[in-house]
Amino acid sequence: MVAQLHSMGLWGMDAFVVEVEADISSGLPCFELVGLPDAAVKESRDRVRSALKNCGFDFPVSKITVNLAPADKRKEGPIYDLPVLVAILCATGQLRADLSRCVFVGELSLSGEMRAVKGVLPMAIAAKENGFRDLFIPAQNAAEGAVVEGLNVHPVPNVQALIGHLTGRELIPPASADRAPRGNPGGPMPDFADVRGQDGAKRALEIAASGNHNVLLIGPPGSGKSMLAKCLPSILPDMTLEDAIETTKIHSVAGNIPSGGSLIWTRPFRAPHHTVSPAGLSGGGTVVRPGEISLAHNGVLFLDELPEFRRDAMEVLRQPLEDGRVTISRVSGSVTYPCSVMLVAAMNPCPCGYFGHPTRPCICSPNAVDRYLNKISGPLLDRMDLHVEVPPVGFDALSSGQKAESSAAIRERVNAAREIQHRRLRGTGISCNARITPDLLHEVCRLSAPAQALLKTAFEKMGLSARAFDRVLKVSRTIADLDQSETIEPRHAAEAVQYRALDRKYWNKR
Known part of the structure; x- marks a missing residue:
């Protein structure tokens, strides 16, 4: 079975849409990541495997192929941990939800907790420009992503909370936008x-x-x-x-x-x-x-x-x-x-x-x-x-x-x-x-x-x-x-x- 959802990639200051496709097929058990990933993206295989098991989900003993498209653009960083995990859950039938207008970005710990990533603001801007409705990002990045109006930015603390939201058990309310000017975060400046x-x-x-x-x-x-x-x-x-x-x-x-x-x-x-x-x-x-x-x-x-x-x-x-x-x-x-x-x-x-x-x-x-x-x-x-x-x-x-x-x-x-x-x-x-x-x-x-x-x-x-x-x-x-x-x-x-x-x-x- 093939599952498809969306994430984002960065090139300079601009973000682009990445389609994450997961295929579960018969054959020798293996986990392949393709689509020009760098070393940090390839390492997501181990983080996703441990997060799935530690959150109580079944990791398929099958041939798993995850494709990050477009394949001619290099994918960098640990931001694809979350979309890869969700794609595998959808491909194995452990999650059933309409994700066509959703974007997933985030790094996972081995226990399934979310960790902050960089580049959230340009990704949120690109998500809105491409017509997406919901953006799921680590809770630590919520204030940054919520700056973009017209997009529901959901602060995700861990995998269980995300799955609870997608299945309708317990919704994660969108983060509120804060565009009010603030003073110097480093304290008073020399006068x-x-x-x-x-x-x-x-x-x-x-x-x-x-x-x-x-x-x-x-x-x-x-x-x-x-x-x-x-x-x-x-x-x-x-x-x-x-x-x-x-x-x-x-x-x-x-x-x-x-x-x-x-x-x-x-x-x-x-x-x-x-x-x-x-x-x-x-x-x-x-x-x-x-x-x-x-x-x-x-x-x-x-x-x-x-x-x-x-x-x-x-x-x-x-x-x-x-x-x-x-x-x-x-x-x-x-x-x-x-x-x-x-x-x-x-x-x-x-x-x-x-x-x-x-x-x-x-x-x-x-x-x-x-x-x-x-x-x-x-x-x-x-x-x-x-x-x-x-x-x-x-x-x-x-x-x-x-x-x-x-x-x-x-x-x-x-x-x-x-x-x-x-x-x-x-x-x-x-x-x-x-x-x-x-x-x-x-x-x-x-x-x-x-x-x-x-x-x-x-x-x-x-x-x-x-x-x-x-x-x-x-x-x-x-x-x-x-x-x-x-x-x-x-x-x-x-x-x-x-x-x-x-x-x-x-x-x-x-």
Whole structure:
């Protein structure tokens, strides 16, 4: 007898329908799994056998063949334990139910208890799009799957509860959807009120947060570069529902959603160590997984001690920063992950850290300083919208007991500026000034005549590239939005231009 039901598979961030077919026939007892399964899928044979016996069901002493279709797509992970078990029960006549509009996903323990799996949110979205009515998933993943409206998501604690539901003995009520925004699950974030001094750097980070611009922080050791970057998430604008769903999909595929977790409403902050590989940043592996730049999607990717990163790791960021997505190609196919991030990098100006320091002498030779700075390539430097010098903090600022402006106050201005951008860019698919496309740039970034003259002078005297000029224009637009000005005025353009001056101080000294 042949039984058929449905499950889901993952390829990148997208899910596809998998037909699970079980055939029980005469012959030597064996249990075969076909349909391009990986090692974890093949191991489900032992988990399913033990779960069936320990839950009081009969394991057929026959030839069992389970096919996972389509057979040309690789099936990965332990998510097929549950559908394989249910298919065998149906094929042996131990379960009789209409499962044509049901989808089963889940890993089993040997006792029949359910264990959490990754990728539930994209699977639930695909199940709804393909017209299924019921999705049966581990209870630990219920909050994540229930985000999808129009689909009955049943939290299954164990095999006995599932069979009781399918036979009508005791129904498992669908999980309720929870789309309400939640605070930071990691607790309170560092606040700008606790940062002494550095008003100029705080202003630059406010502009960056408002328009999603990339930032390079340069300064001596102990000046507060890392602390400023870690405070940045506290002023980032609120996430929309679409942002939260897309961010959650990436972390769901990566297996980063905690048990019982739902939507991610806090913008990600990723800070990989400088020993990270190119694949760790961009994504990859034999089984393609998202890298740090995709895990930071809609949030911040912070690279501390930038020159210490491998050159090939830094260069792999260039195209994703421009495109807002990264494509990873393998023999088996290509996977594209979104990576609309705000890149924040911090570095010292030389190996000892005190080149240009007002009081401490630099002990590095000119060649050592040049070698250190030249670890940052020109194309990558050109993609940094704001170059910000973080000077050492004086005694008076450090010893002052007066609190600085809080992150909450700064965030209000950031949210107001981002709302202006949303209204202006509505219907274009663009959410912030940093992502303005070339065809919209001059329409959106309207300059007054004096501002245009100022930018022309800056372009000619500073030798800006076309990319650098576009980025100056976008930063000017953000500064004008913070000032609630429809037109970019000279004061807005002048502030944007000054954030492109540090490469002349450090990289183009001669």
